[in-house]
Amino acid sequence: MAGGAALLWFMRRVPLPGEGLYPLRTLACALLLFAVATLAHGSGFLAVFIAGIVLGDGRAPYKREIERFHSALASLSEIVAFTVLGLTIDLNVVSRADVWVPGLVLGAALAFVIRPAVVGLCLAPVRLGAGERAFILFAGLKGAVPILLGSFLLAAGVPGAQRLYGIVAVAVVFSVVVQGSLVPTAARLLRVPMRPVEPEPWALGVRLRDEPSGVHQLTVTAGSPADGRTIDELAGLPGEAWVSFIVRDGQLVPIKADTRLQPGDDVLIQAEPDLHDKLTRAFTGPPAR
Numbered sequence: 001m002a003g004g005a006a007l008l009w010f011m012r013r014v015p016l017p018g019e020g021l022y023p024l025r026t027l028a029c030a031l032l033l034f035a036v037a038t039l040a041h042g043s044g045f046l047a048v049f050i051a052g053i054v055l056g057d058g059r060a061p062y063k064r065e066i067e068r069f070h071s072a073l074a075s076l077s078e079i080v081a082f083t084v085l086g087l088t089i090d091l092n093v094v095s096r097a098d099v100w101v102p103g104l105v106l107g108a109a110l111a112f113v114i115r116p117a118v119v120g121l122c123l124a125p126v127r128l129g130a131g132e133r134a135f136i137l138f139a140g141l142k143g144a145v146p147i148l149l150g151s152f153l154l155a156a157g158v159p160g161a162q163r164l165y166g167i168v169a170v171a172v173v174f175s176v177v178v179q180g181s182l183v184p185t186a187a188r189l190l191r192v193p194m195r196p197v198e199p200e201p202w203a204l205g206v207r208l209r210d211e212p213s214g215v216h217q218l219t220v221t222a223g224s225p226a227d228g229r230t231i232d233e234l235a236g237l238p239g240e241a242w243v244s245f246i247v248r249d250g251q252l253v254p255i256k257a258d259t260r261l262q263p264g265d266d267v268l269i270q271a272e273p274d275l276h277d278k279l280t281r282a283f284t285g286p287p288a289r
Contacts, residue, residue, distance in 0.1 A: 001051070003029075003036070004050060004051030004054025004055055007029045008055055008058045011026070011055075019065055023062075023066045026055070027070070027073070030048050030052075033048055045145065077144060081147045081148060084151065090162060090166070093165075093166040099163055099167055099170065100166075102170075103169070104170060107173075111175060119137050119140065123137075131191045132192060138183075150164070150168035214270055216271060216276055217266065217267070218266075218279060219267070219283065220265040220283050221283065226282050226283045227261065229261055230257065231257055231258070242270045243268070246261070247265065248265050
């Protein structure tokens with residue numbers, strides 16, 4: 001958390017000569033944070049993961065470019081990890097009963113016993129619906145990281161490393177194939193709304209020299225005070241506020257007095273920074289009584 005906060009401060013205070021250097025800076029700092037945590041006998045993976053959460057909640061210059069770069073890098077890393085799995089696994093080892101049987105048992109235990117029990121305790125203080133809670137308990141897929149950790153066994157020359165690595169591979173395949181294919185079914189049974197994410201190749205952006213302090217991006221929630229209201233009826237917004245953009249289903253919506261907001265609309269509003277909480281309640285809070 002300290003590393004993420006320090007990196008966020010560094011990103012906001014120290015400019016770089018080109019936008020292409022900003023994603024490289026976050027990558028270099030992530031590697032540095034991984035190294036520091038490892039030298040301190042901690043988990044470098046966990047340190048980078050938590051730092052990413054801290055950065056994700058903060059505002060920083062060129063944040064969208066940074067997110068795109070690291071999203072592409074993460075996808076490439078997953079492809080490489082599964083390629084390495086295919087190149088390093090010995091099918092003769094996996095076919096042995098003392099490998100695939102423990103692997104299937106471990107994969108099933110992780111999916112249906114261990115993860116629900118541990119994550120359930122972590123989510124105990126969180127306010128979630130019963131269906132949402134059950135979906136989170138079930139939908140934890142395992143993939144690239146176990147493969148990477150399992151490869152450490154091979155590199156270290158641990159006795160029985162091939163057998164242990166085979167068990168990890170079987171557990172990963174079980175998680176991806178069985179647990180992953182059941183995610184849509186679980187969402188439907190638990191009544192968790194899901195929708196396909198359509199690609200959005202076109203973007204509309206404005207570059208500013210200084211950080212904008214009065215721009216609020218909100219999403220209309222079903223049942224909120226703004227749901228079903230027209231722009232003209234939003235005249236009662238707190239303070240001085242102007243609706244600048246409305247994006248619906250990946251398309252810009254013309255802003256007119258009779259334009260009616262719908263759940264899922266992304267709305268860009270110009271208003272004073274201290275009105276963010278009030279605006280959030282208007283667009284995502286419960287209906288006014």
